[in-house]
Amino acid sequence: MxxxxxxxxxxxxxxxxxxxxxxxxxxxxxxxxxxxxxxxxxxxxxxxxxxxxxxxxxxxxxxxxxxxxxxxxxxxxxxxxxxxxxxxxxxxxxxxxxxxxxxxxxxxxxxxxxxxxxxxxxxxxxxxxxxxxxxxxxxxxxxxxxxxxxxxxxxxxxxxxxxxxxxxxxxxxxxxxxxxxxxxxxxxxxxxxxxxxxxxxxERDSHRIDAIGAPFEAKDGLKSRGYKWDAVRRHWWREVEASELSHEEDWLETEVYRGRGRPRSIPITPRTRFKRESQA
Structure with a gap:
């Protein structure tokens, strides 16, 4: 019907x-x-x-x-x-x-x-x-x-x-x-x-990018790009696939750091993904 x-x-x-x-x-x-x-x-x-x-x-x-x-x-x-x-x-x-x-x-x-x-x-x-x-x-x-x-x-x-x-x-x-x-x-x-x-x-490996020391004024750009705020470590972060890592680091240098710092990249595998220490 x-x-x-x-x-x-x-x-x-x-x-x-x-x-x-x-x-x-x-x-x-x-x-x-x-x-x-x-x-x-x-x-x-x-x-x-x-x-x-x-x-x-x-x-x-x-x-x-x-x-x-x-x-x-x-x-x-x-x-x-x-x-x-x-x-x-x-x-x-x-x-x-x-x-x-x-x-x-x-x-x-x-x-x-x-x-x-x-x-x-x-x-x-x-x-x-x-x-x-x-x-x-x-x-x-x-x-x-x-x-x-x-x-x-x-x-x-x-x-x-x-x-x-x-x-x-x-x-x-x-x-x-x-x-x-x-x-x-x-x-x-x-x-x-x-x-x-x-x-x-x-099954694809990825990286957690921690935007350590990113200036406060960059927060809106980071948020709109998919970064999340880590309330414990007090910095912005996001996960990207390994193939996107270099491009993301270039974006951070151009739009966020501009020669005044650099992000930290942590490899993530299916065995470590979603562990509290890699996502907290």
Missing amino acids: PGYRVLREVDANAGVKRLRATVAGERIAAVVDTETTGLDPTNDRIIEIAVQRMIFDGGKRIVEIERARSWLEDPQRPLSADISRLTGLVDRDLCGQRFDDEAILEMVGASDIVIAHNAAFDRPFLDRRFPSLSDFPWACSLSQLDWRDLGYDGRALGHLVLQSGWFFDGHRAGNDTSALITLLGTMAPDGRSVLAHLLDRC
Whole structure:
């Protein structure tokens, strides 16, 4: 009927109980999502973790999905009203709960890459809670995809899923991983999966450019060019691909420093990207 669009519900229980062994050319990605007591990985705690793995082939197409698993953990402190409203969790849901560290380490540890929809948020929390996983490569579907170029409007997971013809009950970690895998398996206008576009981007090395000592009057130009303010180190910074580094350094010299200083460049790889020390 004209004027209507049918949306399908994301099946949070979809997938096999355990992935099969991979064959030549295949790799495993672990899609993760966390719910936490707040925004600071140093002082706040993870209260829910979900992990859902998938096998993708040499063409970066998803060929098998494992059922999502999620765990709760007692943060040993009361949840704020805002966190309870956001997650649907209350103190009694978490009382006495503990993550299954062995299962989480096994699932993520047997994967080749970790994917999250906001890796800059999720990675520092997971690195702190599970230090043995801190050297894994990460990809971020929120920041590493040009969603507009892929035919989407906006970047919020729920909005992107709706535009793909699906809906889900968000703000619980297990539902979010299933929704993200559904989205990653969607075909882009060029006939390649969204996952393929993400992996192409995340596998490229880049550099963090710190505009140390940039004059105050340069702030508007830096901001308009995509630089962000580092409130801890108190300077502007941005990440650029390795192929753009020389051009960006030339721009900084011409438009910002003019012979009165120079930026600092820090190489970033998929294994270091989104770590707190490289993004804070």
